[in-house]
Amino acid sequence: MKFQFGLSIACGFALGQVGQVAAWGSEGHKVVGSVAASVVKPATLSRISQILASGETLESVATWADLIKRTRGNGDWHFIDVNNGVTEADNPQNDPTNSKGTCTPNLARDCGGTGNTACVVSVISQQGSILAGACGASSPSTAEYEALKYLVHFFGDVAQPLHACGYKRGGNDVPVASFDTQTATQYGAMELHWIWDTSILVKTMGGHTTPKGQTVTTAQIEAYIGKLVSRIKTGDLKSKVGARCKKPDAGTSSLCPLEWAGQSNGLDCSAVFVGYDAQADLGGDYYTKNTANVDLQLALAGVRLGAYLDEVLACNGGSTPSGPTPTEDPTQTATATPTSGPTDAPGGQCTDASYPNYLAVRTENLCCSDPTRSATGRYSYLCQESDGTVVRKYSTGGPFPPAK
Numbered sequence: 219m220k221f222q223f224g225l226s227i228a229c230g231f232a233l234g235q236v237g238q239v240a241a242w243g244s245e246g247h248k249v250v251g252s253v254a255a256s257v258v259k260p261a262t263l264s265r266i267s268q269i270l271a272s273g274e275t276l277e278s279v280a281t282w283a284d285l286i287k288r289t290r291g292n293g294d295w296h297f298i299d300v301n302n303g304v305t306e307a308d309n310p311q312n313d314p315t316n317s318k319g320t321c322t323p324n325l326a327r328d329c330g331g332t333g334n335t336a337c338v339v340s341v342i343s344q345q346g347s348i349l350a351g352a353c354g355a356s357s358p359s360t361a362e363y364e365a366l367k368y369l370v371h372f373f374g375d376v377a378q379p380l381h382a383c384g385y386k387r388g389g390n391d392v393p394v395a396s397f398d399t400q401t402a403t404q405y406g407a408m409e410l411h412w413i414w415d416t417s418i419l420v421k422t423m424g425g426h427t428t429p430k431g432q433t434v435t436t437a438q439i440e441a442y443i444g445k446l447v448s449r450i451k452t453g454d455l456k457s458k459v460g461a462r463c464k465k466p467d468a469g470t471s472s473l474c475p476l477e478w479a480g481q482s483n484g485l486d487c488s489a490v491f492v493g494y495d496a497q498a499d500l501g502g503d504y505y506t507k508n509t510a511n512v513d514l515q516l517a518l519a520g521v522r523l524g525a526y527l528d529e530v531l532a533c534n535g536g537s538t539p540s541g542p543t544p545t546e547d548p549t550q551t552a553t554a555t556p557t558s559g560p561t562d563a564p565g566g567q568c569t570d571a572s573y574p575n576y577l578a579v580r581t582e583n584l585c586c587s588d589p590t591r592s593a594t595g596r597y598s599y600l601c602q603e604s605d606g607t608v609v610r611k612y613s614t615g616g617p618f619p620p621a622k
């Protein structure tokens with residue numbers, strides 16, 4: 219598989235041995251899934267909706283890989299320990315321009331497992347190859363279904379700078395005194411990894427900070443996603459999320475994911491550790507200097523994922539897959555929504571403005587049927603693009619207006 223592209227955004231919308239924690243919080247991973255759904259081609263989104271279980275979206279499955287990593291024992295899939303070390307010689311803070319190569323990934327040195335197969339860089343290629351098997355299959359396998367969910371998550375992981383850093387366990391052993399009024403987390407003392415996983419993003423979303431945590435509402439998350447997608451499509455981020463891979467990625471050579479890890483790791487030298495002070499309040503100047511970096515990394519992750527799925531699921535023809543029964547989530551059991559076949563799709567053309575609350579891709583000339591409601595209260599719509607592509611969309615805010 220080659221993966222070298224220049225992306226044009228259409229107007230549509232058990233832990234590993236090293237012991238790193240999840241990249242981004244659930245909020246960040248949901249952002250990545252939503253951005254990807256907003257930039258993939260309509261045909262790709264249609265295929266995605268048929269691979270996933272009924273009621274699932276890229277946003278809703280984005281945290282699945284974190285929920286199962288302890289029971290699967292694949293925590294080391296979530297990071298790459300670049301230049302792993304605990305001495306000050308390995309501190310990215312001492313190499314702000316990366317002139318010493320402190321923030322330059324090396325797959326043979328930094329990726330664990332037999333044959334360097336157990337890190338986020340190699341696993342992205344592995345899971346992409348598995349997902350490609352869904353092309354032409356009338357019923358994708360569980361492995362192919364899970365590969366899609368893994369990819370949604372790992373594209374977020376590889377974009378989190380401290381998941382491409384080996385120094386002091388990716389910042390997990392780098393103490394932080396406070397972030398605004400917060401001085402501890404539900405897991406104990408604060409550390410730099412947590413600041414990049416959660417604190418900066420939640421503050422940018424408008425969340426509330428207390429001495430022991432932060433809270434953010436669904437409305438704040440969705441508002442942030444909407445603004446980020448707008449910035450990607452027509453705003454200041456459009457010029458920064460174009461071609462993301464300079465080298466072709468043939469099969470499992472991992473060249474593209476390694477390049478992405480290098481971009482993330484570069485921020486460890488140029489931004490993450492610059493201005494860090496163990497005694498300082500990182501909710502002040504440090505936050506101000508890095509909030510744009512977090513926005514960009516999430517945008518990059520979503521755009522990369524969208525383009526990757528466009529290529530992997532292009533399939534060059536063949537029958538359209540339909541989703542398998544998902545494996546049970548260790549924390550909840552999903553309630554399926556009723557499904558409808560393409561023959562139930564509405565006709566005509568409707569503008570996207572009629573349906574403002576879609577969580578999936580947004581495009582013009584969309585027409586949707588009246589909603590069906592699941593047992594969990596979520597609304598499902600069978601929609602049709604003007605080109606005849608049938609997609610299923612969901613709402614969290616109640617039913618949309620009937621099709622026009």
